[in-house]
Amino acid sequence: MPKAIKSITNPKLSINILSDEEVLQIHQATLHTIESVGVRFPSQKALSLWREFGAQVDPGTQIVKVNSDIIESALKNAPPAYVLGARTREQACPLDGNHVFLATDGCGVEVIDINTGKRRPSCLQDVADIARVADGTEEIGFHWVALSAQDKPAETRGLHEIRAVWQNSTKHIQTESIYSEAEAHVAVEMASAVAGSAQALREQPVLSIMQCTASPLGQDGGSIEAALIAAEAGIPIGFMTMTANLTTGPATLAGNLVVGNAEVLTALALIQLAYPGVPIFYAAAQTASDLRTGAYTGGGPEDFLYGAATNRLANFYNVPLSMGAFATGAKEPNWQAGLENSLSAFMACVSMSDMLLGAGFLHGSRIWSYAQMMLDCEIFSIIHKMMAGIEVNDETLALDTIASAGPGGNFLTQAHTLKHMRELFLPKFMDRRPYNTWEEKGDDARTWALDRARQTLENHFPEPLDPKLDAALEEMILGLEGNTEHTQRA
Amino acid sequence: MNQAHFEKMSQSIVNGDPVLATSLAQNALDMGIDPLDAITQGFVVGVDLVGAAFSKGDAYLPELVMAGEAMKAAVAVLEPEMHRRGTERKTLGKIVLATVEGDIHEIGKSLVGTMLSAAGFEVFDLGVNVSTAKIIEKSKEVKADIIGLSALLTTTMVKQKEVINSLINAGLRSAVKVMVGGAPVTREWVEQIQADGYSEDAIGAVDIARQLVGLS
Ligand code: B12
Numbered sequence: 001m002p003k004a005i006k007s008i009t010n011p012k013l014s015i016n017i018l019s020d021e022e023v024l025q026i027h028q029a030t031l032h033t034i035e036s037v038g039v040r041f042p043s044q045k046a047l048s049l050w051r052e053f054g055a056q057v058d059p060g061t062q063i064v065k066v067n068s069d070i071i072e073s074a075l076k077n078a079p080p081a082y083v084l085g086a087r088t089r090e091q092a093c094p095l096d097g098n099h100v101f102l103a104t105d106g107c108g109v110e111v112i113d114i115n116t117g118k119r120r121p122s123c124l125q126d127v128a129d130i131a132r133v134a135d136g137t138e139e140i141g142f143h144w145v146a147l148s149a150q151d152k153p154a155e156t157r158g159l160h161e162i163r164a165v166w167q168n169s170t171k172h173i174q175t176e177s178i179y180s181e182a183e184a185h186v187a188v189e190m191a192s193a194v195a196g197s198a199q200a201l202r203e204q205p206v207l208s209i210m211q212c213t214a215s216p217l218g219q220d221g222g223s224i225e226a227a228l229i230a231a232e233a234g235i236p237i238g239f240m241t242m243t244a245n246l247t248t249g250p251a252t253l254a255g256n257l258v259v260g261n262a263e264v265l266t267a268l269a270l271i272q273l274a275y276p277g278v279p280i281f282y283a284a285a286q287t288a289s290d291l292r293t294g295a296y297t298g299g300g301p302e303d304f305l306y307g308a309a310t311n312r313l314a315n316f317y318n319v320p321l322s323m324g325a326f327a328t329g330a331k332e333p334n335w336q337a338g339l340e341n342s343l344s345a346f347m348a349c350v351s352m353s354d355m356l357l358g359a360g361f362l363h364g365s366r367i368w369s370y371a372q373m374m375l376d377c378e379i380f381s382i383i384h385k386m387m388a389g390i391e392v393n394d395e396t397l398a399l400d401t402i403a404s405a406g407p408g409g410n411f412l413t414q415a416h417t418l419k420h421m422r423e424l425f426l427p428k429f430m431d432r433r434p435y436n437t438w439e440e441k442g443d444d445a446r447t448w449a450l451d452r453a454r455q456t457l458e459n460h461f462p463e464p465l466d467p468k469l470d471a472a473l474e475e476m477i478l479g480l481e482g483n484t485e486h487t488q489r490a
Numbered sequence: 491m492n493q494a495h496f497e498k499m500s501q502s503i504v505n506g507d508p509v510l511a512t513s514l515a516q517n518a519l520d521m522g523i524d525p526l527d528a529i530t531q532g533f534v535v536g537v538d539l540v541g542a543a544f545s546k547g548d549a550y551l552p553e554l555v556m557a558g559e560a561m562k563a564a565v566a567v568l569e570p571e572m573h574r575r576g577t578e579r580k581t582l583g584k585i586v587l588a589t590v591e592g593d594i595h596e597i598g599k600s601l602v603g604t605m606l607s608a609a610g611f612e613v614f615d616l617g618v619n620v621s622t623a624k625i626i627e628k629s630k631e632v633k634a635d636i637i638g639l640s641a642l643l644t645t646t647m648v649k650q651k652e653v654i655n656s657l658i659n660a661g662l663r664s665a666v667k668v669m670v671g672g673a674p675v676t677r678e679w680v681e682q683i684q685a686d687g688y689s690e691d692a693i694g695a696v697d698i699a700r701q702l703v704g705l706s
Contacts, residue, residue, distance in 0.1 A: 109644050109674040121644075121676070154645040214594055246552060247597045291550040293691055294601045366673055 002088045002170050002462065006138045006381065008100035008349055012389025015350045017308040023316050026254060030261040031068035033217070038065040039266045040214070043221035045228065046270060053273045066266060074269040077276040080318040084142055084236065084355075085204030087170040087194065088463070092204060093141050095281070095320040095354040100387075102380045104134050104373065105326060105358025106144030106176050111368040114454060119367060122147035126368070128164040130360070133370065133453050135169035136460035139377035139384075142172035144210075144358050147368050159186055159477045162207065166194055167470060170462050174322070174355070176210045176240070179222045184209075184229035186480045190473050191235060194465075202234035210283050210322060213241045213263035215248035224267065231275045238322050239267040240283035244296055247289040253302060253309075260286055261313060268319070281355070282314040285324025298327035298364040299340030307348035314353075323353035326376050329364045333372045333446050337362065342379050349383045356380070374449035378429050385425045396420075428452065492523060496532040499564070503536025506556025508563035515567035525568035526577045533564045537608055551601075558604045581612040583635035583703040586628050588620035590641045590649035598672060598692075599640035605692040606638075606699055622652050626660060634666055635703050638695070641672040650675075651683040667702040671695060 018026070041047055042062045051057045053074075055066040081096040093101045111122045114129070126147045134140040145161040152160040158177035165173050178187050187207065195201035209230045211223035219239075227237045241260030243249035249256035268280050288302040289295065297303070307325055314321035325344040330337035348356055359380070360373035390396075401416035411417050429445040431438060438444075465473075495518065502510040511533065518528040540557040543549035565579070572578065585606055589599045596618045603615045614632055616624060629637050637657075641647040650670045657663045669687040670680060680688045687698035 110676075121674075121678075148644045150644045154648070157645065220594060244597075251552075289551075289597075292544075292547065293693075294551050294597060295691075296597075 002091050003136065003138055005091055005093070005101070005141045005171075006384060007093070007102075007141055008352070008384050008387045009098050011350070011352060011387045012391075013350050013387055015308055015347070017305065017351065018312045023312055026257055026261065026313065027316060029254075029258045030265060031071060033258060033262045034066050034071060034266055035068055036065065037217065037262075038063040039262055040064075040218035041221070041224060041266075041270075042219070043224050046219070046221070046224045049228075049270060049274055053270075064266065066269070070273075071265055071269045074272040074276075075265070075317050075319070077272045078268070078280050078317070078319050079277060081320075082236065082279045083204065084172040084174070084208055085195065085201075085206045086142070086172045087166065087206060087465075089204070091141075091171050093172055093355075097315070097320075097352065097354070099354065100349050100352055100356055101141030101354065102139050102356045102377070103142050103144045103174060103358050104130065104140060104146045105361040105365055106146055106174075108147045108361055108366055108368045109150070110366060111147055112362075112370070114370050114450070114457065121150050122368065123151040124149035124160055124164055127161050128168045129457060130368065130370075130373075131165040131168035132460060132462065133373070133456045134359075135171055135462045136456040137374075137377050139380045140171070140359065142174060142355070143169060145173065145175045145177055146358075146360060148177070153481060155180070156183065156186075156477050156481050158183055159190065159480065162187065162190065163470075163473045163477065166206075166473070167465050168462065172206060172208070174208045174210055176212065178209055178230070179211065179220065179226050181222075181225045181229055182480060182483075184226035186476050188230060188233040188235060189476050192233070193469060193472055193476075198233065205235050205279070208236035208238070208279075208281075210238045210240055211267070213239050213260070213267060215241060215243045215263060216259050217262060219263065219267055224270070227267070227271060228274055231271045231278045231280075234278055236279040236281060237271060238281035238283040239264045240285060240322070240324070242285045242287070242296070242324075244286065245288040245302060246291070247294055249286070253305060256286055257306070257309060257313070260284060260310075265317070268317075281320040281322050282310070282317065283322040283324075283355075284310040285327060285357070286310070287327075295329075296364055298329050299336070299344065303327075303340070304343045304347045307344050307353070308351040311348065311351035311353045320354040322355035322357060323348040324357050325353075326357070326359055326379075327361060327365050328372075331363055331367075333362070333369060333375055333449070337372060338375070338379075341376055342382075345376075345379055346383050346386075349380075349387060370453035371446045371449040374452050375429055375445060378427060378449075382425065382427075492521075492527075492531075495521070495523065496528070496535070499528060499532030500536035500539065503533050503557050503560045503564075504539055506553060506560050508556075508560045511560040511564040512567055515564040519568070519571055524577075525571045525575070526579060528568055529565065529579055533561055537561050541608060554608065555601075555604050558608050562607070582610045582700065582705065584612045584614070584632050585636045585638055585699060586614045586616065586625060586632065586634040587638040588616040588625050588640070589618040590625075590639055590646050590653070591619055591621045592649065593641055593643050593646035594618045595640065595642035595672070598642070599638075601692040602638060602640065602671065602695045605696050609696045609700070611636075611699060622649060622656050625653055626656050626662070629666055630662070636667045636669060636699055638699075639668065639670045641670070641675065644674045647672065647674050647679065650685065654683055654685060669695070669698050669702065 084093040191207040243260040286306040328340040359376035
């Protein structure tokens with residue numbers, strides 16, 4: 001039985017982060033930046049497309065300046081809602097503005113080994129294991145490829161990774177590791193095979209692709225070219241800005257939003273101009289650089305504000321948002337991790353970001369921790385509960401029950417209590433034991449979270465890929481490996 | 491009279507003002523002040539002040555970077571006259587710095603460059619996505635003491651190894667030290683590729699560089 005997916009829907013909470021007027025100001029400032037400063041597109045293919053669509057292209061600097069009406073009319077073609085398909089239909093994620101789905105975080109480089117507890121470089125087996133544990137949770141709605149398969153050749157690594165996830169989960173995959181045309185072609189071929197056909201892939205895209213922009217005000221050539229290939233096949237494609245105050249963006253929050261917005265809008269507009277109507281999404285993980293070291297913080301009040309503000313922008317452009325949250329800089333699951341991940345996730349959820357990234361990382365999206373993953377899932381569950389708000393009606397006002405218990409009475413014995421008690425949140429990982437018990441046992445949330453991940457890994461086996469299909473996927477990857485010289489095998 | 495001028499120079503660095511630093515450097519030349527004195531008694535004093543404040547936590551990264559920019563601007567004005575007089579500014583050593591091929595992560599590399607310059611190294615920053623051949627060529631050209639390689643991707647860190655192998659093949663390995671850095675770089679990796687040093691941040695990079703040129 002595929003796991004039912006827990007998503008936030010019909011929210012009762014909301015937040016007022018930017019007024020309509022302020023959103024418009026950011027929008028105008030962005031268009032002005034795109035028109036007068038421009039964005040760098042280091043790809044011949046992208047530059048010639050831009051020329052064709054009427055932008056001003058400087059071949060020397062590869063900077064493209066685009067009139068605001070071109071950008072605005074291009075974005076109007078984007079579908080406001082669509083689904084992220086899954087191997088099993090029930091697990092598809094509708095991106096319709098009324099759902100928030102949680103994913104794992106992606107592309108890390110190290111893992112805290114689930115058995116030894118030691119930190120080590122990541123490999124393909126880790127990708128597979130994490131996919132299976134994520135499949136076994138109700139909170140994780142879709143996957144980001146969590147870790148890099150460093151034991152696979154660089155040119156096909158991203159493909160080995162998505163195959164491993166499909167082998168171990170029936171849920172949707174979003175990858176940020178396909179950044180060359182050659183790899184994108186094979187990824188499309190693989191996704192079509194999993195979906196059943198090229199047409200089925202358009203209807204139920206079992207894969208979506210996220211590309212990074214190159215802040216400030218730039219794109220990565222390979223990423224743009226890969227995105228165009230995927231868009232042609234109707235695979236949902238998004239661009240993530242990671243502008244950071246001080247280094248890749250201005251020190252002010254509004255200015256940082258403008259820089260990132262210019263990057264995302266130009267990339268999305270290019271996709272819509274090339275393939276009008278294909279599914280696209282906005283993606284972002286802005287932050288502030290640390291004042292003392294310049295480090296990417298992945299947490300702190302600025303991050304939390306960006307989480308909610310970016311969704312206002314994505315709503316304004318009427319496209320779904322994939323929002324980076326949970327990217328704590330903490331080195332282990334601790335106070336900082338709990339604080340940063342709760343607040344960043346809350347702000348992204350309360351504004352109804354469609355996709356929420358991503359559970360499981362420590363040290364600024366670098367080190368995977370199974371314990372952190374499970375704790376992040378609990379954070380999501382808590383927010384899920386909070387977003388349902390407080391229901392007020394005759395039944396919930398419970399007047400009869402209050403009268404029946406009366407002054408000094410006991411609500412434990414009321415029928416109304418039995419009926420509604422399961423609506424209360426029961427945490428998996430919060431320590432509510434007596435002090436003495438804690439002192440004797442010496443364990444805590446981290447121990448329990450890790451145990452839970454271990455149990456899932458031991459007991460949860462989702463429906464496997466059809467062996468024939470799996471063999472075909474392998475063929476496709478090997479085909480590309482045969483075609484490229486891998487001088488740069490790690 | 492010069493003392494007042496030197497103080498202004500120092501202040502222009504503290505303020506991170508390259509325009510003012512440039513014009514003060516030009517004034518110094520017009521006034522016949524020895525360019526080397528202008529640097530050591532004027533501008534460098536400012537760099538040291540900002541550096542000290544930064545170490546204490548009183549100054550922030552942008553102040554340090556802007557001080558570095560102002561310093562660079564002043565030196566650019568003074569350098570031709572120093573060449574003419576045959577006086578050279580003593581640097582701690584020459585460092586060729588780059589983010590390796592296929593990798594466009596710039597921030598960490600540039601910070602490392604700024605800190606190394608501020609600490610007194612002469613840094614040749616080749617930018618991002620730089621091929622192994624270019625890195626080797628530049629280090630031959632300037633007779634670098636150290637090559638610094640930044641890589642933030644697991645797919646590009648192999649290029650750090652490639653540079654070291656190329657140095658070996660070209661018979662240059664003993665002539666230059668190699669230090670590496672970036673998100674996926676670990677001590678184990680450094681040992682595996684036999685680099686000479688690594689650091690997880692820019693301050694540490696300066697310590698390593700100093701060690702590699704034989705200073706403590
Ligand atoms: C910002 C960022 C970007 C920005 C870079 C903007 C810019 N102009 O530089 C953008 C958005 C462009 C980007 C793009 C991509 N990124 Co990126 N990025 C980051 C991020 C979040 C922070 C990096 C950073 O700037 N840190 C701040 C600086 C100050 O720190 P630093 O770079 O580590 O440098 C310090 C030290 O490492 C050391 N150091 C660095 N270099 C050197 C050199 C020497 C000689 C020494 C001694 C020391 C040293 O000192 C520095 C100063 O303290 C990291 C995650 C992370 N936390 O590191 C991911 C990360 C590195 N990126 C990642 C990925 C996957 C990508 C993309 C492939 C994504 C995509 N699908 O498009 C592309 C790659 C494009 C390319 N071809 O390079 C992954 C890499 C994972 C992997 N498996 O390899 C990371 C780890 C995040 C993640 N988990 O997804 N990225």
